[in-house]
Amino acid sequence: MFDHLIKGATVVDGTGAPARVADVGIRDGRIAVIAEPGTVTEQARTSEDASGLVLAPGFVDPHTHYDAQLFWDPYATPSLNHGVTTVAGGNCGFTLAPLHPDRPDDADYTRRMMSKVEGMSLVALEEGAPWTWNSFGEYLDALDGRIAVNAGFMVGHCALRRYVMGADAVGGQPSEQQMREMLDLFHAAMDAGAWGLSTTQSSTHSDGDGEPVASRHALPAELIALSRAVGEHEGTQIEAIVAGCLDQFSDDEIDLFVEMSAVAGRPLNWNVLTIDAAVPERVPRQLVASERARKSGGRVVALTMPILTPMNMSLGTFCALNLIPGWGDVLGLPVDERIEKLRDPEVRAGMLRRADSKEAGVFRRLADFGRYVIGDTYSEANEGLTGRVVRDIAAERGQEPFECLVEICANDRLRTVLWPMPTDNDPDSWTLRAETWQHEDVMLGGSDAGAHLDRMCGAPYTTRFIGDCLRGRRLVSLEQAVKMLTDDPAQLFGLRERGRVQEGFHADLVLFDPEAIDAGKATLVHDLPGDSPRLDSRAIGITAVWVNGVEAIRDDVVSGAVPGKVLRSGQDTRTVSTK
Numbered sequence: 001m002f003d004h005l006i007k008g009a010t011v012v013d014g015t016g017a018p019a020r021v022a023d024v025g026i027r028d029g030r031i032a033v034i035a036e037p038g039t040v041t042e043q044a045r046t047s048e049d050a051s052g053l054v055l056a057p058g059f060v061d062p063h064t065h066y067d068a069q070l071f072w073d074p075y076a077t078p079s080l081n082h083g084v085t086t087v088a089g090g091n092c093g094f095t096l097a098p099l100h101p102d103r104p105d106d107a108d109y110t111r112r113m114m115s116k117v118e119g120m121s122l123v124a125l126e127e128g129a130p131w132t133w134n135s136f137g138e139y140l141d142a143l144d145g146r147i148a149v150n151a152g153f154m155v156g157h158c159a160l161r162r163y164v165m166g167a168d169a170v171g172g173q174p175s176e177q178q179m180r181e182m183l184d185l186f187h188a189a190m191d192a193g194a195w196g197l198s199t200t201q202s203s204t205h206s207d208g209d210g211e212p213v214a215s216r217h218a219l220p221a222e223l224i225a226l227s228r229a230v231g232e233h234e235g236t237q238i239e240a241i242v243a244g245c246l247d248q249f250s251d252d253e254i255d256l257f258v259e260m261s262a263v264a265g266r267p268l269n270w271n272v273l274t275i276d277a278a279v280p281e282r283v284p285r286q287l288v289a290s291e292r293a294r295k296s297g298g299r300v301v302a303l304t305m306p307i308l309t310p311m312n313m314s315l316g317t318f319c320a321l322n323l324i325p326g327w328g329d330v331l332g333l334p335v336d337e338r339i340e341k342l343r344d345p346e347v348r349a350g351m352l353r354r355a356d357s358k359e360a361g362v363f364r365r366l367a368d369f370g371r372y373v374i375g376d377t378y379s380e381a382n383e384g385l386t387g388r389v390v391r392d393i394a395a396e397r398g399q400e401p402f403e404c405l406v407e408i409c410a411n412d413r414l415r416t417v418l419w420p421m422p423t424d425n426d427p428d429s430w431t432l433r434a435e436t437w438q439h440e441d442v443m444l445g446g447s448d449a450g451a452h453l454d455r456m457c458g459a460p461y462t463t464r465f466i467g468d469c470l471r472g473r474r475l476v477s478l479e480q481a482v483k484m485l486t487d488d489p490a491q492l493f494g495l496r497e498r499g500r501v502q503e504g505f506h507a508d509l510v511l512f513d514p515e516a517i518d519a520g521k522a523t524l525v526h527d528l529p530g531d532s533p534r535l536d537s538r539a540i541g542i543t544a545v546w547v548n549g550v551e552a553i554r555d556d557v558v559s560g561a562v563p564g565k566v567l568r569s570g571q572d573t574r575t576v577s578t579k
Contacts (some may be wrong), residue, residue: 001027001042001043001044001045002025002026002027002032002033002042002043002044002045002047003026003027003028003044003045003046003549004025004026004044004045004046004047004048004546004549004551005023005024005025005026005040005044005046005047005048006023006024006025006026006047006048006050006055006509006511007023007037007047007048007049007050007051008021008023008037008049008050008051009021009022009023009024009050009051009053009054009055009511010052010053010054010055010514011024011034011054011055011056011501012054012055012056012478012479012482012501013056013057013500013501013502014056014057014482014483014486014487014490014499014500014501014502015483015487015500016479016480016483016487017479018479019054019478019479021037022034022035022036022037023035023036023037023038023039023040024055024501024509025040025042025044026507026509026546026549027549028549029506029507029548029549029550029563030497030504030505030506030507030549031501031502031503031504031505031506031507031509032503033503034501034502034503050511050543052513053511053512053513053514053543054478054511054512054513054514055501055509055510055511056083056482056486056501056509056510056512057085057482057486057487057490057498057499057500057501057505057508057509057510058083058084058085058086058486058498058508058509058510058545058546058547059082059083059084059085059086059462059485059486059510060084060085060086060087060088060485060486060489060490060493060495060498060499061079061084061086061087061088061445061447061449061459061462061489062088062269062303062443062445062446062489062492062493063088063091063239063269063271063272063303063445063446063447063448064076064079064087064088064089064091064447064448064449064450064451065089065091065092065094065118065120065448065449065450065451066079066087066089066149066151066449066450067089067090067094067095067096067153067450068096068114068120068124068125068128068129068450069120069124069128069450070089070143070146070147070149070151071128071129071130071142071143072124072128072129072528072529074146074147074148074149074562074564075148075149075552075553075558076147076148076149076151076449076450077536077558078449078457078459078460078536078537078538078539079149079447079449079459080148080149080545080547080552080553080558081538081539081542081545081553081556082459082460082461082462082463082519082537082539082542083462083463083510083512083539083542083545084149084449084459084462085149085150085508085509085510085545085546085547085552085564086149086150086151086152086490086495086498086508086567087149087150087151087152087449087450088151088152088153088154088195088239088489088493089151089152089153089154089450090153090154090155090156090194090195090198091154091198091239092117092118092156092198092200092202092205092239092241093156093157093158093198093199093200093205093213093214093215093241094113094114094117094118094156094158094159094198094200094213095136095139095153095154095155095156095158095159095198096110096114096129096131096133096139096159097133097134097135097136097138097139097155097159097189098133098134098135098136098139098155098159098160098163098185098189099131099133099134099159099163100134100162100163100166101134103166106162106163107131109162109207109208110159110162111125111126111208112207112208112209113158113207113208113213115208116206116207116208116210116318117205117206117207117213118448118450118451118452119318119451119452119453119454119455120450120451120453121453121454121528121529121530121532121533121534123528123529123530123532124528124529124530124532126530127529127530128528128529128530130142135188135189135192136155136188136189136192136194137188137189137191137192137193139153140153140192140193140194140566140568143566144565144566145562146562147562147564147565147566148547148552148558148561148562148563148564149547149552149564150498150508150547150548150564150565150566150567151564151565151566151567152193152195152493152566152567152568152569152572152573153193153194153195153566154194154195154196154197154198154237154239155186155189155190155194155195155196155197155198156198156199156215157197157198157199157200157214157215157218157226158200158213158214158215160182160185160186160189160226161174161182161214161215161217161218162214163182163185164178164181164182164185165178165214169214169217170207170209170211170212170213170214170217171211171217172217173217173219173222174222179222179225182222182226183225183226183229186226186229187229187232187233190229190230190233190236190569191233192568193566193567193568193569193570193571193572194236194569195235195236195237195493195567195569195573196230196233196236196237196238196239196266196569197226197227197229197230197237197238197239197240198238198239198240199215199218199223199226199238199239199240199241200213200215200216200240200241200242201215201216201218201240201241201242201243202216202241202242202243202245202246203216203243204243204246204323205241210332220256220259223240223256223260224259224260224263227259227260227261227263227264227266228263228264230264230266231263231264231265231266233569233570234569234570234573234574234575235494235569235570235571235572235573235574235575235576236264236266236569236573236575237266237267237268237269237492237493237576238260238261238264238266238267238268238269239268239269239270240257240260240268240269240270241270241271242256242257242270244286245270245271245272246274246361246362246363247274247282247361247362248281248282248285248286248361249285249286249288249289253289254288254289254292257270257289257293257298257300258289258292258293258296258298258300259296259298260298261293261296261298261299261300261578262293262296262297262298262578264298264578265297265298265577265578265579266299266575266576266577266578267298267299267300267301267492267576267578268293268298268299268300268301269300269301269302269303269443269445269492270300270301270302270303271302271303271304271445271446272303272304272305272446273286273302273303273304273436273442273446274304274362274424275304275424275429275432275433275436276365276423276424276429276432277424277426277428277429277431277432278423278424278429280432283432283436286302287302287439287441287442289302290302290439290440290441293441293578294441297578297579298578299441299578300441301441301442301443301492302439302441302442302443303443303444303445303446304433304436304437304442304443304444304445304446305444305445305446305447305458305461306433306437306444306461306465306468306484307461307464307465307468308422308424308425309447309456309457309458309461310419310456310457310521310522310535310537311419311420311455311456312375312417312418312419312454312455312456312457312522312524312535313417313418313419313420313455314409314414314415314416314417314418315331315338315342315406315409315414315416315418316335316409316412316413316414316415316416317454317455318331319455320363320366320455321366323363324351324354324355324360324363324366324367325354325357325359325360326350326351326354327351327354327355330342330347330351335413335414338414339410339413339414342406342409342410343406343407343410345403348402348403348406351402352367352402355367365420365422365423365424366420368401368423369390369401369402369405370389370390370391370394370401371389371390371391371420371421371423372389372390372401372405372418372419372420372421373387373388373389373390373418373419373420373421374386374387374388374389374390374393374408374416374417374418374419375416375417375418375419376415376416376417376524377408377411377412377416377417378412378413378415378416379411379412381411382408382411382412382416385408389421390404390405390408393408405418417524430473430475433475434475434476437475437476437484443484443488443489443492444461444465444484444485444488444489445489446458447459447461453528453532453533453534453535454524454532454533454534454535455535456535457522457535457536457537459537460519460520460522460537460539462485463512463517463518463519463539463540463541463542464518464519465481465485466478466481466482466485466512466517467517467518467519467540467541469481470514470515470517471515478514486499486500487499487500491576492576493573493576494573494574494575494576495567495572495573496572496573496574506548506549507546507548507549508546508547508548509545509546510542510544510545510546511542511543511544511545512541512542512543513541513543514541515541516540516541517540517541517542518540518541519537519538519539519540520537520538520539520540521537522535522536522537523535523536523537524536538556539553539556542555542556543555547563547564548563548564548565549563550563552564
């Protein structure tokens with residue numbers, strides 16, 4: 001007997017094959033049968049008529065930071081709402097484990113680092129997770145049996161360094177003995193099921209003390225040694241971030257990525273490839289790493305987002321504006337001093353020069369302040385400004401846009417919510433995106449779901465992209481769009497029997513209305529531990545989501561079941577060799 005029978009669905013199976021109408025039976029967590037409509041004779045405990053609806057594999061998000069959130073939110077919302085059934089966590093060199101058993105303060109250091117570098121609520125981190133583990137395996141065990149999505153985790157380079165080197169991990173180099181200890185610790189994590197290594201050398205990543213995070217101090221030899229260790233384990237990967245990910249790689253960064261992947265014999269993925277027709281040289285430069293890797297026996301995969309992610313900014317809290325060279329010095333000041341500096345015409349002029357410089361890289365896109373839209377305001381002086389464009393307000397007041405924006409924010413003591421309108425929403429940029437997506441080493445992803453919670457909302461990229469493909473720009477077919485969100489990342493990670501609607505595969509499935517599928521407007525909600533805020537987005541047109549054959553979401557409401565699985569390397573992933 002089937003556990004559930006989905007009748008008359010339009011099946012888009014994830015392979016890119018043409019859609020077909022079929023009945024799909026689920027039994028014991030797997031897809032038991034896919035048959036012509038009306039031909040299934042076996043009984044089912046429950047069934048539903050899915051005529052006119054699309055049944056696809058559950059989406060796979062290759063870049064998330066749900067490492068902490070899963071403890072207080074086993075549904076990984078809003079990702080699961082938007083059809084995501086498998087998430088990859090532990091990215092960018094940042095994980096909650098391992099933690100040294102003799103240094104309880106390391107947990108506090110980790111929480112403060114995650115709060116700063118990944119925009120997670122410190123209160124939520126302190127109150128929402130148990131922090132009962134030391135080893136990476138104990139961390140995975142703490143999640144097992146209590147999550148509603150499938151989740152796999154890289155092990156973060158910063159945690160490895162901190163465990164072995166203590167405070168010297170920031171600024172120091174490991175001795176030969178410490179390097180051996182780090183490798184032993186890393187092997188133990190992969191034996192326990194870690195998917196591989198994640199690391200960062202990005203100039204934007206600083207810890208809770210404002211210092212460069214631990215992995216940024218690693219020399220190439222350390223990174224190569226860890227990469228070589230990745231190749232000694234089945235079903236493993238590398239994920240890495242360098243400064244050039246935000247704009248254009250240096251020659252040294254390309255050399256590093258190529259060697260890391262080649263010595264491991266494993267794919268290396270990085271994020272995020274920003275595609276903008278105003279900077280046509282960026283894409284070919286970034287893909288040089290992929291081309292050279294293939295010639296050297298490696299594979300370097302660029303993640304890129306198929307939507308423009310809604311971003312929430314302010315001059316009062318740490319956000320992407322702080323990452324513009326020179327801006328952090330001003331925006332890090334106490335509020336009164338910050339307002340005084342921002343009101344100084346010379347200071348503003350200097351900030352604008354830095355924001356428009358080559359060293360600002362991809363953050364140059366944030367410097368057109370006339371395009372910003374005013375969000376929530378908090379003073380009588382700003383009444384009626386919500387939803388208005390700064391350029392229009394500035395023209396009325398006879399001010400320059402940045403000067404106008406500063407005054408509006410100062411009236412709210414810098415609490416004003418700002419919405420930057422992207423400059424790369426033009427037809428040429430979308431054409432370039434569609435072309436770039438066809439490259440064999442470009443993959444959709446980079447949502448950062450679970451991180452930067454009150455500033456951006458990347459999790460709904462799945463539904464927004466499919467809706468755009470069906471009813472918007474139609475840059476790719478529905479079948480191709482589904483493949484890009486399911487089988488492609490499943491193949492990269494070597495997920496065993498996931499990513500397709502295929503008999504015998506795990507029943508990770510999403511049923512949706514092709515006439516309606518979309519993502520709602522990003523709105524600020526206060527539902528984290530400690531009443532902390534985050535941006536959320538309602539899923540539109542998603543009828544139901546199954547994880548391992550169990551219904552987890554129906555009409556955007558969670559079921560209460562926790563059918564997800566912690567996916568462990570080797571056991572749940574196969575080796576994807578580059579050789």
